[in-house]
Amino acid sequence: MTGRLPRADYAVERFRLDNGLRVLLAPDKGAGVVGIAVHYDVGFRSEPQGRTGFAHLFEHLMFQGSESLPKLEHFRLVQSSGGVFNGSTHTDYTDYFEVVPAAALERGLFLEADRMRAPNITAENLSNQVDVVSEEIRLNVLNRPYGGFPWIHLPAVLFSSFANAHNGYGDFVDLQAATVQDCAEFFQTYYTPANAVLTICGDLDITRATELVAQHFGDITGRPAPVRPSFDEPWPTSVLEAEHLDQHAPQPALAVGWRLPDPVSHLRDYLAFVLLGGMLADGESSRLQSAIVAKTGLATDIWAGAGLLGGPLDSRDPDVFVLGAIHNSQVPAKTVIEAANQQIAALAANGPDDKELRQALARFVSALYRDNDGIATRTQSLGAMELLHGRAELLSELPDLLSTITGDEIASAAGTLDPTRYALLRVVPAGDR
Amino acid sequence: MAGRTTAGEIPLAPDVTNQPPAFRTAQEIARTVIGPRPIPPLAKTGRIRTPALARAVLPTGLQVVAVRKPRSPLVEVRLRIPFGGTSKVHAARAEMLSATVLLGTGSRTREQVDADLALVGGHLDASVDPQRLSVTGSVLSTGLPVLLEVLADCLTDPAFRRNDVLGERDRLVAHLSIAATQPSSVAHRYLQQRRFGDHPAAWDMPDAELVGSVGVAAVRGLHSRAVLPAGSTLVLVGDLSPTRTIDAAAETLGGWVGASGKATRPLSAPPPVVGGDLLAHHRPGAVQSQLRLSAAAVPRADPRYPAFQLANLIYGGYFSSRLVENIRESKGYTYSARSSLEFWPGTAAVTIAFDTTTESTAPALLEARYELGRLSLLPPTAEEMDAARNYALGTLATSLSTQAGLASMLSVLAGSGLDETWLAEHPARLAALTVQEVADAARDLLAPAHFTGIVVGDLGVLEPALRSLGDVQLA
Numbered sequence A: 001m002t003g004r005l006p007r008a009d010y011a012v013e014r015f016r017l018d019n020g021l022r023v024l025l026a027p028d029k030g031a032g033v034v035g036i037a038v039h040y041d042v043g044f045r046s047e048p049q050g051r052t053g054f055a056h057l058f059e060h061l062m063f064q065g066s067e068s069l070p071k072l073e074h075f076r077l078v079q080s081s082g083g084v085f086n087g088s089t090h091t092d093y094t095d096y097f098e099v100v101p102a103a104a105l106e107r108g109l110f111l112e113a114d115r116m117r118a119p120n121i122t123a124e125n126l127s128n129q130v131d132v133v134s135e136e137i138r139l140n141v142l143n144r145p146y147g148g149f150p151w152i153h154l155p156a157v158l159f160s161s162f163a164n165a166h167n168g169y170g171d172f173v174d175l176q177a178a179t180v181q182d183c184a185e186f187f188q189t190y191y192t193p194a195n196a197v198l199t200i201c202g203d204l205d206i207t208r209a210t211e212l213v214a215q216h217f218g219d220i221t222g223r224p225a226p227v228r229p230s231f232d233e234p235w236p237t238s239v240l241e242a243e244h245l246d247q248h249a250p251q252p253a254l255a256v257g258w259r260l261p262d263p264v265s266h267l268r269d270y271l272a273f274v275l276l277g278g279m280l281a282d283g284e285s286s287r288l289q290s291a292i293v294a295k296t297g298l299a300t301d302i303w304a305g306a307g308l309l310g311g312p313l314d315s316r317d318p319d320v321f322v323l324g325a326i327h328n329s330q331v332p333a334k335t336v337i338e339a340a341n342q343q344i345a346a347l348a349a350n351g352p353d354d355k356e357l358r359q360a361l362a363r364f365v366s367a368l369y370r371d372n373d374g375i376a377t378r379t380q381s382l383g384a385m386e387l388l389h390g391r392a393e394l395l396s397e398l399p400d401l402l403s404t405i406t407g408d409e410i411a412s413a414a415g416t417l418d419p420t421r422y423a424l425l426r427v428v429p430a431g432d433r
Numbered sequence B: 001m002a003g004r005t006t007a008g009e010i011p012l013a014p015d016v017t018n019q020p021p022a023f024r025t026a027q028e029i030a031r032t033v034i035g036p037r038p039i040p041p042l043a044k045t046g047r048i049r050t051p052a053l054a055r056a057v058l059p060t061g062l063q064v065v066a067v068r069k070p071r072s073p074l075v076e077v078r079l080r081i082p083f084g085g086t087s088k089v090h091a092a093r094a095e096m097l098s099a100t101v102l103l104g105t106g107s108r109t110r111e112q113v114d115a116d117l118a119l120v121g122g123h124l125d126a127s128v129d130p131q132r133l134s135v136t137g138s139v140l141s142t143g144l145p146v147l148l149e150v151l152a153d154c155l156t157d158p159a160f161r162r163n164d165v166l167g168e169r170d171r172l173v174a175h176l177s178i179a180a181t182q183p184s185s186v187a188h189r190y191l192q193q194r195r196f197g198d199h200p201a202a203w204d205m206p207d208a209e210l211v212g213s214v215g216v217a218a219v220r221g222l223h224s225r226a227v228l229p230a231g232s233t234l235v236l237v238g239d240l241s242p243t244r245t246i247d248a249a250a251e252t253l254g255g256w257v258g259a260s261g262k263a264t265r266p267l268s269a270p271p272p273v274v275g276g277d278l279l280a281h282h283r284p285g286a287v288q289s290q291l292r293l294s295a296a297a298v299p300r301a302d303p304r305y306p307a308f309q310l311a312n313l314i315y316g317g318y319f320s321s322r323l324v325e326n327i328r329e330s331k332g333y334t335y336s337a338r339s340s341l342e343f344w345p346g347t348a349a350v351t352i353a354f355d356t357t358t359e360s361t362a363p364a365l366l367e368a369r370y371e372l373g374r375l376s377l378l379p380p381t382a383e384e385m386d387a388a389r390n391y392a393l394g395t396l397a398t399s400l401s402t403q404a405g406l407a408s409m410l411s412v413l414a415g416s417g418l419d420e421t422w423l424a425e426h427p428a429r430l431a432a433l434t435v436q437e438v439a440d441a442a443r444d445l446l447a448p449a450h451f452t453g454i455v456v457g458d459l460g461v462l463e464p465a466l467r468s469l470g471d472v473q474l475a
Helices: A054-061 A073-080 A102-117 A123-142 A154-158 A172-177 A180-190 A206-217 A267-281 A287-295 A333-350 A354-371 A375-389 A394-403 A407-416 B088-100 B110-119 B141-156 B162-179 B183-196 B208-212 B216-226 B242-253 B305-317 B322-330 B361-377 B382-400 B403-415 B420-432 B435-445 B459-469
Strands: A013-016 A022-027 A033-040 A084-089 A094-101 A196-202 A239-246 A253-259 A299-306 A320-327 A422-429 B053-057 B063-068 B074-082 B123-128 B132-140 B233-238 B278-282 B288-296 B337-344 B347-357 B452-457 B472-474
Touching: A022 A206, A022 A375, A033 A102, A033 A375, A033 B382, A054 A084, A054 A094, A054 A123, A054 A172, A054 A180, A073 A084, A073 A102, A073 B382, A094 A102, A094 A375, A094 B382, A102 A196, A102 A206, A123 A172, A123 A180, A123 B288, A123 B322, A123 B347, A154 A239, A154 A253, A154 A320, A154 A422, A196 A206, A196 A375, A253 A333, A267 A287, A267 A299, A267 A320, A267 A333, A267 A354, A267 A394, A267 A407, A287 A299, A287 A333, A287 B110, A287 B162, A299 A333, A299 B162, A320 A333, A333 A407, A333 A422, A354 A394, A354 A407, A354 B074, A354 B110, A354 B132, A375 A394, B053 B242, B063 B242, B063 B403, B074 B141, B074 B403, B088 B123, B088 B132, B088 B162, B088 B208, B088 B216, B110 B123, B110 B141, B123 B141, B132 B141, B132 B403, B141 B242, B162 B208, B162 B216, B183 B278, B183 B288, B183 B347, B183 B452, B233 B242, B233 B403, B278 B459, B288 B361, B305 B322, B305 B337, B305 B347, B305 B361, B305 B382, B305 B420, B305 B435, B322 B337, B322 B347, B322 B361, B347 B361, B361 B435, B361 B452, B361 B459, B382 B403, B382 B420, B382 B435, B403 B420, B452 B459, B459 B472
Parallel strands: A022 A196, A239 A422, B063 B233, B278 B452, B278 B472
Antiparallel strands: A013 A022, A033 A094, A033 A196, A084 A094, A253 A320, A253 A422, A299 A320, B053 B063, B074 B132, B074 B233, B123 B132, B288 B347, B288 B452, B337 B347
């Protein structure tokens, strides 16, 4: 099967404007729709101390109007053109996208250019969006079981620097403290064209799209892209442990985090963990589902894989391999972890069998194609690959790259999931106290 | 040449050419020399080709629909089996059946079913609700024959091994206990009770105690009585040849026959949703409240449906709707508010849903009712109508542009006895609507008096404000 995986081609062309904006074009004739995404090279890892949650709050503000568009007009124009939109803040980037009928391409480009050039940030909109973001946090974190698990609380255990360890949704105190001037400085530091990738994917003509990009984005002046610091820090040298009291969870849960190789400079090493995650926990035939859920019932749910938020290949270094489980309160977390570590140790000692490797590969590739069948995800994936790796082509190349990863490489990846050096977050139901 | 100096010289002015300009204020950022620019018009819309489709009803009564959509080298699979019941015991058994039907066959262990699918890049998942049992999957296009064979094996010869059934029962009970702590699940259960009472349509979530007493024999019995091809629909969309795929499905699934002469049973029509007081449920210490309002609507096949669709969009069906602009963008009461149309056999409803802080709950309810009253009494503007229409048309095209979107849509339509013809004709129906038709629909659909609903929150704090608004009673 290895040599016979069907292919999907996501061909791209690229150019750069004088202001530094990187542009990616990915035509898909006949799609009828076109996706437009702007990825800015700033995520919550870069927000300053005392301003937790600021990158995400700022993302909300970018929808609140710009020089040519009063408040609410952005939403209205996208939707009344038949399109959908969203924005999302990640560890290392923030993206904005719309998918519109092909006839609305120029309008979509205009909207993105207008807010890259002159967003209208006011005290009133800031205060309104602090309220909306606070409601988002109550909805997604505070008022539900396992809210923010494990992406909010695990980094605080595994990492020691503020950048890597803090809560990207932010504390209410910090959100309330944000000022309009903070916003102005953040915008000028990070939202400059030289710090962004524009991706257009779908039903487009290359020549026409190139003209439209120059016409709408060409006169945006900006500052040079900020120099991105290294966020590297030492790996844990022991088991680091913390517990989080959950007011709503009926069952305990655990998350174990191990450091991963640098996804950009050690891509091949990183990809071994992507396949490893699949053979550990993807589907009934995977080792952990079979051994820990089906055969012994130690956990009701278990999962494992590269990436803390948004799946594998969604951030730069440092990134995390996460093992997570929800388990019965009669079963100690340690028992679940030991059982999982046994499976990991077996893979480290003997490697996967050939069939297991082919299964993990086919499953991953199939899911990759499925996710990227939709224009919205494809536009976002291409932009993220270009921003993080400088190579949108990676999306097309991943199946071939993954198919050359050997059982030995999987085994040595499993060998780095050291049972004596990891971070452990235990979620304790408040009712159990 | 400014700033060019040689060693030892003192420059006249600092070299600014390589320095970033000083930070501007937010006000300065928002203005450019050119000023506001005109919004570009829309270009001409190109034609989208209709994908090739084949359809057949097999001798067993299974309807198969195959569509060629080759953008990605995959095939999306949707099997929909009408699965109506009349008792809470049925709901509990159905949930157990759905949790175990893919966990092994007479010739395959639980792990083998999954491994055979994994090897061809495939997966299958089963789920159930009061209307249907559904098996959803996808596979690399080269692996479709394997996926169909595994699916046929699970449908005709599921193992229901004791260990697997009892193990899944424990997991299901655990999942139900988690769902019981999810505010959205809790609110949904109360809403279903409020609008459907004891009708089986209300039992989206089975009773954990009843699930706990479902044994292997009950699951087997339900399988042989209700997992039947006659009345079911299999939709396959992707990189495939429609006619050859129909032949392959006929051959592989031909052995799925079921008890002779028996057909699947659709859910009986739930009672229409009738207006009434909001029932308030207490959740001590909640930091947010859930509000759900619902009223009767019309099914997709009804000639008034397109107008109802636009009236719903204008009210709260998308981001630039009146409800979202009011309670989120203007007042910050909520992160997300939406109103949507839902369908059961013979009945339909509009459902409005949002969560808000405890302090904002009563004010948000007031605004939601105000917007209902306003749109039901006064016609929307032509601009609002065009925006909603374009949104409906554009998002329909976007969702049908993916293999998964098209497969799911065809499967859902099959559940209402509709097909691709309805889909193909829908844009013309939307295009033909007048403001008057949408105003008439809004009058019928959105009249505040037609609504019932629930609120869940900390009534210790909420009660006085809710009482003063009125039309609310304590549960």
